Amino acid sequence: MSKKDVKKVVLAYSGGLDTSIILKWLQDEYKAEVITFTADLGQGEEVEPARVKAIACGIKPENVFILDIKEEFVKDYVFPMFRANAIYEGEYLLGTSIARPLIAKKLIDIANETGADAVSHGATGKGNDQVRFEIGALALRPDIKVIAPWREWELNSRESLLEYARKHGIEIAQKHLDKDGNPAISPYSMDANLLHISYEGLHLENPSNEPEESMWLWTTPPELAPDEAEYLTLTYKNGDPIALNGEQMSPATLLEKLNQYGNKHGIGRVDIVENRYVGMKARGCYETPGGTIMLKAHRAIESICLDREAAHLKDELMPKYAKLIYQGYWFSPEREMLQAAIDATQKNVEGDVRVKLYKGNVMVVGRESVNSLYDDAYSTFEKDEVYNQKDAEGFIRLNALRFIIAGKNPNRK
Template sequence: MAEQKKIKKVVLAYSGGLDTSIIIPWLKENYGDPEIIAVSGDVGQGTELDGLEEKAIKTGASKLYVEDLTDEMVDEVIIPSMQMGAKYEDYLLGTAFARPIIAKRLVEIAEKEGADAICHGCTGKGNDQVRFELAIKRFAPEMKIIAPWREWDIKGRDEEIDYAEAHNVPLKISRETNYSKDKNLWHLSHEGLDLEDPANEPQYEKPGFLEMGVSPVQAPDAPTYVTIDFAQGVPVAVDGIKMKASDVVRKLNELGGANGIGLLDIVENRLVGMKDRGVYETPGGTILYRAHEVLEMITIDKDTAHMKSKLAVDFADLVYNGKWFTPLREALSAFASKTQEHVTGTVKLKLYKGNIITAGVTSPETLYSENLVTFEESDYDQKDSAGFINLWGLPDTVQALREQGKLK
């Protein structure tokens, strides 16, 4: 405990959830009563920030920074990831998008405040501990990092609630609704309780379970049409109304949520080696990814598109595994940016009970030629294909002649 008592000031990544709420009194008890600077990154989680300052100070923090990081997250992380088409095992990387931006700001505030350490509430079983700590090491390699879940004797969320009740820490949850959740503008994740058994169906229709939308079963019987405009791979308008990228996501969240879009139930492979069952809500992001993919179909050449789909797996791994601030990720982003030079146009989609149906796409940069591909008369000379096939199939022809003993 001698080393711990040297800590005078700690910057805490503070969400106001169960984990970080009890960390404040725990730090006071176990690290020599340090000053605690709480930092909450506003990444579009909405009402979760209500009353946060009062709660942080009441539980022992000296102050709370609420940092608006939403546009930075969308513009600098989400849009480049979407342009690459990055998905991790079909998961659209919601939590992973926010962590590097929040961690970078934690370091900036820690340096401003002269803090001795940065503390986070990530468990020792999850991916977020890696994401936070790699970003912190990138910008403050000598900063001490405190991860209470790797130190304290608390074994689970029931014991966390016991600790909170014993220390008069107010909570918005109960033992019965104690899902582990993470929310930002892009998504909402649900883990724990009945979801820990993959045999259990998520209770999508149960009131209060879904927060960003409704179950497809409860969605309207009539479809909703939406158009999305892109300029060089960046979304710039919805239904003809120009807006910044974060507002595009907000608008698509509204439309997608109302139509039951973007629900994902998967058992994913965590970085730390175990499989984890999660239910994700990503209504706007699911629409945006689809619209972007549809536009790329007519604006990107085959070789580039195929190479991008291969690199997208590596890019998603980097994001998921906390390696956003690395030379490889930056190099891959440069590649993705280059591929977007002609990804300009308008995509029309039909949203219906959890489904996204393509309803049309146009682009001034299209590579699609109706004249070339039509079944009717065109400028394409079909006789040209005979020579092409002969040359393309020449290795196969030679192989067959050798097997038949006819090769000259």
């Protein structure tokens, strides 16, 4: 599809630097009607100003879509991912990755509703998000045209974007405060939703530089966190948390509350160098306060509810599942297949987990379930009436039999 064939395009629009410029660029380069979509994913800032800004840029009011999708995000994307205990490369809780398929889905929904023939995003040609947005969109609507301005235009730096904005009179919101407390454009590339906030670029591009303390926005420095520990109880049903300290909550509300506790106690900071799908290594810093608590608690309730081999197989599948999410394959048959297997393990994962929060740490201090496989009649170190310790001898010798046979052959090295 050529530029002249594009009549309507749905833009994933935040109102920030990149997408504000993309909006103008689409109008000028494609001569197309632009429809904006702004997602409220619980990023911690007002999204309504995006409506005013879009209209000021010539977008018809009926073509401005602002959707509160926090509950859908947590219930249908975050919770299924946490049932798998998904972590990418041992540390990253996939906060940005898991939001992209939902945004792609809404872009396609709006395109279908408005008769648009294209969608557009602000991801760069160096990052993972371009893959996530586009694979997601094409999986849901194979005939859609995807416009990725970063792969078309010659604006290849933050300075060139700012110059373009000045030239075309585009107002850029200054949400960041500099060291003197004055409004400024953030020095980092940032992304936020109810699960996490990320930071990349500039000072962080040297992996030996310690992050500046002023960078972290969501968590108290662990050194300044309360000197007294705090206890929480999470209640699980079918592998999902449904209540906090005995109070039932919606998925988004529960995660928001956990974020508040994690923030207070300095929990969830991560500084990693990760392998991007496009090939290079990249340094990123993340804050995932509530998710860090949730992951620890979920593994704790699984430890008493899951069969050993099911738990071990699940742990073997997890890196593949996490990689699929990281690389943008949420809507793939293989992810759906793995999800079905994971969800099948969760039907008996219910009960309460008690955790202790203290200066950046989450410690499990108790877990109980009506479906528990922990039986103290078997596990006790005291006298019991159910386990014959002599049975272990034959068990051990049978498992060692291949070593015994190999050891009797004098020709083997």
